[in-house]
Structures are given as C-alpha cells and as structure tokens.
Amino acid sequence: MALDVFSPWDDPNAKPLIQFKNVTKRFGDFTAIDDLTVDIFEQEFFALLGPSGCGKTTMMRMLAGFETPSQGTILLSGQDIAPVPPNQRAVNMMFQSYALFPHLSVWDNIAFGLKRDRMPKDEVAARVDEMLRLTRLEKFGRRKPHQISGGQRQRVALARSLAKAPKLLLLDEPLGALDKKLRQETQFELMDIQESTGTTFVIVTHDQEEAMTVASRVAVMDEGKIVQVATPDAIYEAPNSTYVADFIGDVNLITGTVKAEGDKLHLTWAEGQSEIVGSSSKTFSKDQNVHFAIRPEKVAISAQKPEEVANAISGKVLDIAYLGNISTYHVQLAGGQIIKAQTANNRRISRRSFTWEDDVWLSWTDTAGVFLER
C-alpha cells in the first residue's frame, strides 16, 4: 500500500498559507528577526525551534498581530496582513501562560471568542460543547480556571483558541508548564487534534524533542535567522551546519581536511590515524577544512576490530553514562579526542560487555556521518 506522503513544500505548484518575505524586525538597536524568508503550507504542523532570544516568539507575535515587521511583508493566503489588527485576523494563539480569563468559567472562556463574532446562542453552545468533547473536558465546563489542574488548563487554552476554527493556530511553548510525562502524552493529543481539525499549526518551542515529535517540518533558528528548514528526519540525519547538528540531539564533531576519492570522501583528521571514509551530496574542494559529524548511536562499539567495515578506530573507555534504556560510552582515542558511542541496553546491566579502561574498537559505515563546512 502506497502511503500518500504529506509534503506540499516539495510541490512547486502548492500555494503557501503563510509567506514571510524578507522580514526584518528591530527593537531599537536589537535585530530580533533578520531578513527572514520562509513559506508555511496549509495543514502543516510547523515548529520554530531555537534557544531563547533567537526570535522565534517575535515571529509568532508578528503572525498574531501583536508586532509589525520593520521591513518586508507577511502574507496570509496571499494577502499582506500588516494592516490587519489582531482582532480581525483568522489567526488564533495559545499563550505560553495560557492566559485563561480567571473571572470566567471554562465554558465561558471557550465561548469568549464565539460571542465576539455575534454567533447565535445555540450555535455557541453547540460549538463549545464540541470543543469540550474534543479536549475531554466535558465535566469541567462550570469550573473556574483556578479549580482545575495544570494539564486541564492547557487543554482549555487549546479549546479556546480552536473554537473559532482559525485558519492558523499559533502555539507559544504550549507544553512548557507541564511535567515530562504529561508533556509526552499531550504531544500526541496535539497531533491527533491537529490532524482531526485540519488546522495549520505553528508551534514555538525550545525543546528539540517536542519539535521532532509533533512537527511536519522544523525550522531551526539562531539570532533572528532560520538556519535550516526541513522535516525532522532530514534535520537530524542531514543537518546543514554544525549549529543544527549540535542543537538537535547529540553529535561527535571531528575536524580535518577532506579529499574526494571516487564517489567517497576521505577525511584526514589526525596523525597516525587512518582516514575516515564517508559520503556527501555536497561537493568540497580538495583539502578543504571540514567538520565530520556523526551521531553517537551510529557508532558501534566492540572488543575486537570488526571485519569489513569502512571505519574502525581503537580507543579506551573513559566514562560510561547509564540511562536505563541506553548507555553512552565516552571513548578516548590515541590522540586524546573523545568520541561518544551509544548502545541500546537490550541485556541486563550485570552482563555489560565493557567497563572502564577497557580497550575497544569504534566503527561506523561510510554513510553514517555527514561532512559540514567549517
């Protein structure tokens, strides 16, 4: 059965719902958004990911209408939204603090936006009840926000922002206030709700795991620029810079000079060590300085030198981090460099194969890592 993959960003004929065109936003001397251009498509779950202060919240607030760009235009369904005030945009936002109205009941919070549209009373009631069902809050309609738990408040905020059936829903760190377990459950709920309502979601988060879990595409931001926009697997497997590689997950970076041999690239990285063989879709000039990035889980660890593998390096176990499901080994190479290797603990800990100070071999295939410009 062929699965119809959702990827409008690869379709040249697809019309984006939101277009940022060379948008710059300055606050005094500080440039929050720097000449940014990006397209977001209908029904996408788009994540803006970056450290605090990278401009992701400013982008969202420009979409909601609380900030206007200093330069450039933002188009929503092809129309410039700069002159449209926030109360007339078909965009709703779920706030980081939830911003529930403390003097209104859960029911009235959800009905708030509908009543502003002068919707008839019975339609309001029907819509609110539908939202309560969607977020499994039927029993709590009459409570005030301070009479429900944090997780329930989060769902009320979601229901309230979805009630008006916006074209675009903005979520500002929606799960930041929840504890880890509840956060993971809620991520899946969010995805279900996004799918069943067909609304376009833009989520702001600094939690890379959250972005990877929920998003159809992730934009990694740094200092007002988007460093890379791609699907979660592309961001993880093929980062376009050391910033992205380092920000998403854990990575080993090896620096050296590269030269092409056949369709493979060879990295000279330390004296007395054999070259690292890898492949890349990008081309590099001969002897160009590069980073070779490889994820710890792609590095295998063994007692004997493995046969017929592209890359094998010997070293000594320096540290072991036991995380329950996986263990991370810090292996020191002859030159002093430390490489992290990760293995799944599919056996009980008492039968672990390696311990501190053991001599081991690290190995990986010639497609496991990526070459990045320095």
Added chain:
Amino acid sequence: MRRFSWFNATSLTLGFAFLYVPMIILIVYSFNKSKLVTVWAGFSTHWYGELLSNQSMLDAAWVTVKVAVVSSSIATILGTMAAYVIVRAGRFHGRTLFSGMIYAPLVMPEVITGLSLLLLFIGLNVDRGVMTIVLAHTTFSMCYVSVVVSSRLVSFDQSLEEAALDLGCSPFQAFRLVTLPIIAPAVISGWLLAFTLSLDDLVIASFTSGPAATTLPMKIWSSVRLGVSPEINALSTIMIALVTVGVISASLINKHQAVRKKREEQAAERQL
C-alpha cells in the same frame, strides 16, 4: 514561643495606649449624662438622641455623603484611566514627567491645593457650593486611586489582554470584558480610599465651599470652636463604629476568599 519580657509588655502597652486612649476617652464621654465634657455624671444615650434631632448636623452629613460618593466615583474613573495609560502606553517621550505629575498632588500640602483651587474658581467666576467641593475632592483623590490601580496593573498578565484581542475583541471590549473585571478589587479599594479621603477632608473643603454647603468635618470643626459638646462625641463615636465595622468586614471577606481559593486549587491538583 518567645519568652514574656517586661520590655515587650511595656512597649506594647505604651504603643497601643498612644494609639487608642484618645478614642476610648471620646467614646466613653459620648455616653456621659452631663453636658460638661470633662465631668462624668453617669451613663446615658441622651446625646445620640439629641444628635438625630439636630437638623443642621444631619444636613451636613448628607452633603458630606453626596460629595464623597460623587467625587470618589469621578476620581475612580479618571484615576483608573490615568493609571491604565501610564502603565500600558509603554515608553513615550516624557513618560516619567507624566507619571510624576500624576503622583505629585500626593505630597502637595493641602493648603496649597485648596488655595489654588479657590483662586481657579474665583477666576472662572464659579459659584462655590457642593459642586466645587466635588471638583476639588476629585482632583486630589484621583491620584490616590491611580496609585492603587496602577500597582495592580503592573502585576497584571498582559497576555490576558492580548488573548482577548486575539479572540476578536476591540481594545475597548478587551478592557471592559477582561481587564476591568480582573482589576475590579483594586478599583473598588481605590474608590473606598477616595471616599474616605473625601469624608474626612476639612482643609480643601473649607477653601472651596460656599455659604450653602457645609460638610460634616467643617460643621464639627466650627462647633468645636465654640466648645466641645457631648453631641460631637456621639457623632464621632458613630463614625468610628462605621469605619471599624467596614474595615473588619472587608478584611474578613478578603481572608475568607483567599482561603477558599487556595483550597479549591489544592483540590484541583489532587484530583487531576
């Protein structure tokens, strides 16, 4: 528990004596049978009855209440608007100057406020009476209201207003439907403060009133100049009783609400 010490007991007694002995004497003598304020001649509620049949005293009380209600209501509206602008308008040119100017009347000597208002009314050729007292009281009490309201607005989560706008409110609707109900307790305490200030103001009222309008403090002051009568003691006792009941019930209601809210929050977290 700290050990009982003579030093603590003495400071406590002295402190409270300093605060309350004058009032207690006043209350006790309001029940004095004798017309002489300084001679005790047995218990009586005679002066309370006398007070209720004193028409000029009742008129003055009525004027005072009218002035206080009207002036504190206008002051609350103006003071809330001023506080909202100063807190929300962000950094505009001369903001410090403006917020300073709102609070300056707090430290202005009353005599100067009264005198300048008097000169204004004479200059504008306004007949002095209840209306001018109302205007004068509004002027000085609105800055108290704006202090109370702006301290609440500073801690107000602005994303609540943004959420209201986001859900389709015009800025005025957002204020009326979201901001105002949430800051209402501060607005009400501002109103009560303005009301109390207006009730007991003597100086500014004396400057700005005309022959037709006498407030209770003015009445008390002028009759005391002719000698303290037990009737005034009775009146003062009534005022003390009203204020005490008001303050105690307000703090009880506050405390009760805080306790209930806390209990409900804990219950919400438990049942998850």
